[in-house]
Amino acid sequence: MAETQKLVIMVTHGPDEPELASIPFIMAGGALASDVEVVMGFQADACLLMKKGVAETVAAAGYTVLGELLPTIQELGGKLLVCSPCCQRRGLTEADLVDGAEIVAAGRFVAEITSATNTLTY
Amino acid sequence: MAETEIQATVVVDARGLLCPMPIVKTAKAMKELVPGDVLKVMATDRGSVADVPAWAGSTGNELLEWHQEGETFVFLLRKGEGV
Numbered sequence: 001m002a003e004t005q006k007l008v009i010m011v012t013h014g015p016d017e018p019e020l021a022s023i024p025f026i027m028a029g030g031a032l033a034s035d036v037e038v039v040m041g042f043q044a045d046a047c048l049l050m051k052k053g054v055a056e057t058v059a060a061a062g063y064t065v066l067g068e069l070l071p072t073i074q075e076l077g078g079k080l081l082v083c084s085p086c087c088q089r090r091g092l093t094e095a096d097l098v099d100g101a102e103i104v105a106a107g108r109f110v111a112e113i114t115s116a117t118n119t120l121t122y
Numbered sequence: 123m124a125e126t127e128i129q130a131t132v133v134v135d136a137r138g139l140l141c142p143m144p145i146v147k148t149a150k151a152m153k154e155l156v157p158g159d160v161l162k163v164m165a166t167d168r169g170s171v172a173d174v175p176a177w178a179g180s181t182g183n184e185l186l187e188w189h190q191e192g193e194t195f196v197f198l199l200r201k202g203e204g205v
Binding site: 026027029030032033034035062063064068072076 | 139140143145177180181
């Protein structure tokens with residue numbers, strides 16, 4: 001097998017835009033199923049998707065619901081990184097977030113992106 | 123090769139699931155198999171017609187054949203060596 005590839009998926013849309021919030025998780029699931037390492041980065045309103053109990057409320061017609069996609073990403077080992085100032089602005093702390101979600105700052109995002117095979121931004 | 127000539131080791135029923143869950147279930151099931159084993163996948167998501175062959179190609183598994191039975195797409199995949 002070829003060397004493991006790494007995909008960074010930056011997400012900026014939150015629960016108010018369920019289709020744009022769901023597609024990044026679909027891409028992440030497809031990548032993880034294909035043995036591609038996945039790091040998801042949540043910025044702006046996308047941080048709200050990482051708040052406990054929110055993913056279960058996000059559903060776009062015709063798409064797998066986020067309440068099923070998020071645990072799949074967690075189970076398959078996708079990393080969930082959440083923007084620190086974006087969380088601060090929304091009053092979110094790590095205790096508010098789903099298991100495995102980690103609050104990070106720009107330096108970590110840059111490190112993940114520059115070491116990735118590809119980056120997708122939504 | 124006709125499906126009747128190929129014995130599937132395991133069957134994945136992904137009917138009713140939407141993208142990307144058919145390949146997620148396929149990948150999970152394939153991990154439990156050994157090279158040479160055959161996995162049968164049943165899906166109703168039309169996207170799986172493109173998705174399953176692409177998945178097989180990118181993961182080193184072999185798509186032996188696929189066909190449609192009513193609303194269901196049936197794929198036969200052989201686990202690759204060293205996967």
